[in-house]
Amino acid sequence: MSLARVNWREIVARFGLVMALVALVIVLSTLSDRFLTTSNIINVLRQISINAIIAAGMTVVIIGRGIDLSVGSLLALTGVVGAGLAVGGLPAGFAILAALALGTALGTFNGAFVAYAGIAPFIVTLAGLTIFRGAALAFTDGRPISGLPPLFRTIGYGDFLGLPIPVWIMLGFLILTHVILRYTALGRAVYAIGGNEEAARLSGIPVRRVILFTFAYSGMAAALASMVLTGRLNSAQPSAGVMFELDAIAAVVVGGTSLFGGRGGVFGTLIGALIIGVINNGMNLLNVPSFYQQIVKGGVILGALLIERLVATRRT
Amino acid sequence: MALLDMTGIHKRFGQVSALADVDFDLEAGEVHALVGENGAGKSTLMKVLAGVQRADSGTMTLAGSVVRFGSVNEAQAHGVVMVYQELALVPSLSVAENLFLGKLPKVVGYGALFERARRLLTRVELEVDPGTEVARLSIGEKQLVEIARALAREGRILVLDEPTAALSATESDRLFAIIDKVKQGGVAVVYISHRLEEVFRIADRVTVLRDGERVGTRTVADTSADEIVQLMVGKSVRHHERTPRTTERTLGTFEASGPGLASMSISLRAGEIVGLAGVIGSGRERILPTLFGLGGSARWAGESVRGPREAIRRGIVLVPSDRKTQGLVVELSVEENVSLATLSRLQRFGFMDRKREREQTRRWIDRLALRPPDPRKSVRELSGGNQQKVVIAKALATEPEVLLLDEPTRGVDVGARAELYDVIDDLSQRGLGLVLSSSDSEELLRLSDRILVFRGGRVTAELLPPFAYEEVVAHVTGARQLA
Numbered sequence: 001m002s003l004a005r006v007n008w009r010e011i012v013a014r015f016g017l018v019m020a021l022v023a024l025v026i027v028l029s030t031l032s033d034r035f036l037t038t039s040n041i042i043n044v045l046r047q048i049s050i051n052a053i054i055a056a057g058m059t060v061v062i063i064g065r066g067i068d069l070s071v072g073s074l075l076a077l078t079g080v081v082g083a084g085l086a087v088g089g090l091p092a093g094f095a096i097l098a099a100l101a102l103g104t105a106l107g108t109f110n111g112a113f114v115a116y117a118g119i120a121p122f123i124v125t126l127a128g129l130t131i132f133r134g135a136a137l138a139f140t141d142g143r144p145i146s147g148l149p150p151l152f153r154t155i156g157y158g159d160f161l162g163l164p165i166p167v168w169i170m171l172g173f174l175i176l177t178h179v180i181l182r183y184t185a186l187g188r189a190v191y192a193i194g195g196n197e198e199a200a201r202l203s204g205i206p207v208r209r210v211i212l213f214t215f216a217y218s219g220m221a222a223a224l225a226s227m228v229l230t231g232r233l234n235s236a237q238p239s240a241g242v243m244f245e246l247d248a249i250a251a252v253v254v255g256g257t258s259l260f261g262g263r264g265g266v267f268g269t270l271i272g273a274l275i276i277g278v279i280n281n282g283m284n285l286l287n288v289p290s291f292y293q294q295i296v297k298g299g300v301i302l303g304a305l306l307i308e309r310l311v312a313t314r315r316t
Numbered sequence: 317m318a319l320l321d322m323t324g325i326h327k328r329f330g331q332v333s334a335l336a337d338v339d340f341d342l343e344a345g346e347v348h349a350l351v352g353e354n355g356a357g358k359s360t361l362m363k364v365l366a367g368v369q370r371a372d373s374g375t376m377t378l379a380g381s382v383v384r385f386g387s388v389n390e391a392q393a394h395g396v397v398m399v400y401q402e403l404a405l406v407p408s409l410s411v412a413e414n415l416f417l418g419k420l421p422k423v424v425g426y427g428a429l430f431e432r433a434r435r436l437l438t439r440v441e442l443e444v445d446p447g448t449e450v451a452r453l454s455i456g457e458k459q460l461v462e463i464a465r466a467l468a469r470e471g472r473i474l475v476l477d478e479p480t481a482a483l484s485a486t487e488s489d490r491l492f493a494i495i496d497k498v499k500q501g502g503v504a505v506v507y508i509s510h511r512l513e514e515v516f517r518i519a520d521r522v523t524v525l526r527d528g529e530r531v532g533t534r535t536v537a538d539t540s541a542d543e544i545v546q547l548m549v550g551k552s553v554r555h556h557e558r559t560p561r562t563t564e565r566t567l568g569t570f571e572a573s574g575p576g577l578a579s580m581s582i583s584l585r586a587g588e589i590v591g592l593a594g595v596i597g598s599g600r601e602r603i604l605p606t607l608f609g610l611g612g613s614a615r616w617a618g619e620s621v622r623g624p625r626e627a628i629r630r631g632i633v634l635v636p637s638d639r640k641t642q643g644l645v646v647e648l649s650v651e652e653n654v655s656l657a658t659l660s661r662l663q664r665f666g667f668m669d670r671k672r673e674r675e676q677t678r679r680w681i682d683r684l685a686l687r688p689p690d691p692r693k694s695v696r697e698l699s700g701g702n703q704q705k706v707v708i709a710k711a712l713a714t715e716p717e718v719l720l721l722d723e724p725t726r727g728v729d730v731g732a733r734a735e736l737y738d739v740i741d742d743l744s745q746r747g748l749g750l751v752l753s754s755s756d757s758e759e760l761l762r763l764s765d766r767i768l769v770f771r772g773g774r775v776t777a778e779l780l781p782p783f784a785y786e787e788v789v790a791h792v793t794g795a796r797q798l799a
Contacts, residue, residue: 185663192656195645202608202642203657203710204628262647 016307017256017271024275028282035285042164048277049170050225050232052270054244055251056177057221059269062252063181064214065194065261066121070110070128071222071248072241077136078103078223083145083152083236092151100223106132107219111212121215129245136238146235156231166228173224177266180217190214194261250297251276254304275300317380319344319504320365320473325374327360327528332729334360335371338530340523342473342504347495349507349519349536353548353789354755356525358508362475365506366398367391379472395472399462399479405450411437412446415465436464440494456487463494467503474498475506480514481597485772492518510595512541512793524548541795548793549785563587567617567717567749574612577602578774584718584749589740591764592753593792599773601637604722604753608634616718628657631717635707635724637753643707644695651677651691653706658713680709684739701732708739718749725759737762757788 029036054071061068082099086092106128113124158165181187189210192200201207222241230236255272257264279300283293320342327335335357342348350358363369365376367385376383378394385391388398405414412433413420420429426447433446442460450458459479466474476495480488495505495518509515515522516536523533524547532547565586573579577599584590594600606612609621621627627634636642644653654677655662662673677691684705686698695706704724711719721740725733740763744750754760760767761783769777769791777791790796 183668184666185659185668186666188652188655188659188668191648191652192645195647196641198642199645200656202610202624202634202636204625204714205656205659206625262645 016311017254017268017275017304020304021271021275021278024278024282028278028285032282032285035282040281040285042167044274044277044281045167045170046164047281048273049164049166050229051244051247051251051276052170052273053173053225053228054222055248055255055269055273056174056266057218058245058248058252059255059257059264059266060177060181060190061121061214061218062249062257062259063194063261063264064190064211065197066114066211066214067125067249067259068107068110068215068218069122069125069245070106070132071218072244073129073132073136074103074106074219074222075226075229075241075244076236076238077106077132077139079226079230079236079240080136080140080145080238082223082227083148083230084139086149086152087145087147092149096151096227099227100220103223103226104216104220107216107222108212110219111215114215115208115211125215133238140236140238142238144235144237148230148234148236152227152231153234154231155227156234166232169224169228173221174266174270177217177221181265186210186213191262194263196262247276250301254301256308272304275304318342318377319379321375321377322361322365323375323377325361325364325376326372327357327364327369328372334528335364336528338374338525338528340365340530342506343520344472344504345499345502346520347499347505347507347518349509349515349522350525351509351512351515351522351544351548351793352525353757355527356548357528358525359477360528361525362398362477362506362508365391365473366396366475368398392469392471395470396475397466397469397471397473398475398477399459399466400477405458405461407449407451409450410447411444411450411453411461414450414461415446415468417465419468432468436468437461439467439497440464441490441497454487455482456484456490459483459491460494463498467498471503473504473506475508477508478510478596479507480509480511481595483597488514510793512544512795513798515544516541516798526550541790541793541798545786545790545793545795549789563747565747569617570607570751571615572603572606572612574602574606574614576773577606577612580775582751582768584751586747586749587744588765589744589750589752589763591760591767592751592770593757593760593767593788594770595792596755598770598792600753600770601722603770604634604720604751605636607720607751608632628714628716631715632720633657633711633714633716633718634720635704635711635722637722637726639700639703639707639727643710644703646694646696648695649692650681650686650695650698650706653695654680654691654709654713657710676713677709680713684709685735699729699732701728701736704728704732704736705739708736712743716748718751719743721750721752721754723754724752725754725756757785757792761785761788 034040058068058071078099081102082095085098086095110124110128113119114121155165160168181190189200189205192205193207193210197207229240251272252269253259254275255268257268276297279297280293283296318341322340325335325338338361340361352358360369364371367388367390383394406417412429415433415436416429430446437444437446440460440463442457442464444453444457450461453461479491483491499505507519519536521533521535522544524531524544526548563586567584567586569581569583571581582590592600592603607614609623609627614621616630616632621630621632651673655673662669674691681689681691686702686705695703725736728736740750752763767779767783767788768775769779771794779788
């Protein structure tokens with residue numbers, strides 16, 4: 001066993017993602033002179049903000065060995081309800097808080113079925129995916145809600161200290177999630193449950209309550225992302241967020257969080273979201289047709305996981 | 317000529333010699349029991365026979381020709397079939413499909429398949445429909461399906477590894493009848509068991525292993541349970557070595573009952589180590605999880621214990637029997653594992669108090685002499701003994717009054733084992749009450765202040781020091797009941 005090889009693996013395992021992102025940026029900046037400009041970088045950050053917020057919530061669920069497929073539909077439902085309340089006369093701030101509360105409640109609904117009824121997260125949130133979508137369509141009769149108060153537009157298009165508000169919201173939520181995962185007892189419990197639920201239970205950790213929390217948190221994240229999207233579109237669409245769950249899961253797994261739970265973090269998820277965002281952006285700049293973009297995106301996800309798998313298996 | 321002749325079998329695992337120059341032979345149509353304490357080498361010998369492991373040296377002669385099995389399939393092709401304690405059936409498939417698993421025709425004709433299955437099931441007197449899903453069978457029925465499967469493969473040698481561990485008395489009786497029938501058909505049966513009454517009931521010959529060596533083979537008709545126990549424990553009779561630390565202060569009394577457990581009470585004094593002895597299936601392996609609130613019903617000091625959280629709050633903590641699946645989160649570090657049961661104590665307004673956490677970890681790393689003494693080390697990279705220390709540290713960090721130790725040295729090497737014994741001794745000196753459940757009689761002798769022997773879901777004997785090794789073994793194996 002040579003020292004150099006061990007170090008090399010360590011480096012790939014720890015910084016491989018960042019290196020991949022940097023390599024991607026270098027390649028794209030040589031291919032397009034419009035890529036590495038301040039305005040384009042801000043543009044990328046704004047584009048990924050919605051996915052990154054959802055993915056941060058998803059990270060918490062996945063570290064706890066769950067999965068949340070309902071986030072896209074949940075985003076649509078909380079969006080139309082929040083917008084509906086605001087249009088109906090509730091002050092915009094309260095409408096947004098109500099939407100966030102609804103998202104948390106719907107996540108709790110998912111979590112209750114997982115934690116207390118023992119139904120697989122995949123199934124529970126698959127049901128949530130159709131239920132919440134149906135509810136959003138029923139609530140609006142299939143029509144978008146527009147004519148929103150100005151606060152929504154501020155959220156979608158405002159700037160603060162040179163950065164768009166959606167980017168600030170994303171950064172704030174990522175930091176919040178990071179703090180919860182790394183610095184609180186609750187976060188520790190999420191890792192423990194994802195790593196070995198039985199050991200966590202025998203250690204006296206309230207496993208069900210913690211699982212409930214992870215889904216509630218993911219629901220809140222999707223609702224927050226929904227407010228940003230509603231602001232961007234300046235309307236709430238009952239059909240918004242279709243397939244968002246897949247983008248979020250892709251960001252999480254490309255970011256190195258294990259689908260088997262117990263490992264990972266939100267920093268990786270940010271990098272994962274950035275890699276996906278940069279690829280999308282780069283291909284747009286290079287005028288790659290969108291059909292091919294999808295193929296490339298899928299290929300990148302497979303490639304990232306393959307590399308991670310090789311590094312992980314060789315380490316043990 | 318013997319059907320099987322194993323001579324001079326050696327097998328080492330690293331530094332440890334698991335089998336040393338072992339001879340073993342089988343006649344067609346006999347039941348040959350293989351007995352010995354845990355770690356004596358019974359399972360290893362049978363794994364060599366069944367092709368699971370290769371011997372380092374020695375020869376095997378099967379029906380006159382020398383054989384050397386490189387795989388289970390090869391052994392099965394020669395008619396050697398092992399029925400494992402952990403049953404090797406596919407629960408979601410039907411009985412018939414399981415019987416012919418791996419030997420199914422490419423196109424499965426269910427009529428013919430079921431007919432063949434029915435004939436086989438008759439041979440083991442199992443009256444279930446061949447289309448029944450295996451998951452719906454009882455453990456006893458599954459075992460019979462396994463035996464039928466062995467017969468389907470035209471097994472000449474059938475190895476049964478503690479087949480009655482999970483069976484009821486009537487299921488066991490039924491199994492013995494089938495073994496007898498199989499034997500009449502010319503099949504040789506190796507019967508591994510810790511229960512001497514079974515050995516004397518069904519075996520023709522018995523071979524005793526001790527510390528990887530064969531210490532004797534006897535014809536059952538010409539031996540006695542006492543002689544077998546003597547062979548198992550060896551000549552020197554070891555007595556209790558521990559200076560009792562027990563004080564007069566009673567900590568409380570456990571009352572427990574549950575499936576497979578008669579209602580019982582165990583009182584515990586400060587500094588006392590109560591040893592629990594019994595074979596698998598005696599109820600001994602269920603008692604500690606029950607006391608910790610994991611199924612069945614338990615009371616401590618008059619109030620019921622309904623789950624791990626409540627148990628820990630009341631000062632009772634379990635070191636579970638399987639550290640990989642129940643004790644550790646291998647993805648996490650030493651420190652994160654040690655803190656797991658004390659998260660609520662190590663937080664302030666929800667945030668982990670990193671300084672206190674590090675202090676706590678350091679304290680336990682020092683006290684248990686964890687190596688390497690690095691709180692950030694991943695537990696995956698630790699040796700078995702040190703992993704076990706992490707589980708114990710996690711338990712002790714809750715500052716319990718009562719420590720329940722379930723097989724604390726399983727899979728731990730000799731050196732680390734001695735260290736763990738010192739730790740356990742030290743804990744009793746500090747006034748903890750300990751309940752130690754173990755399948756290792758020597759461990760019980762070394763550590764216990766008294767030993768409760770379990771048989772058939774109840775405590776059948778209470779042994780007090782000085783303990784005699786053969787007395788413990790005689791009680792556990794049931795030789796005492798035979799005498």
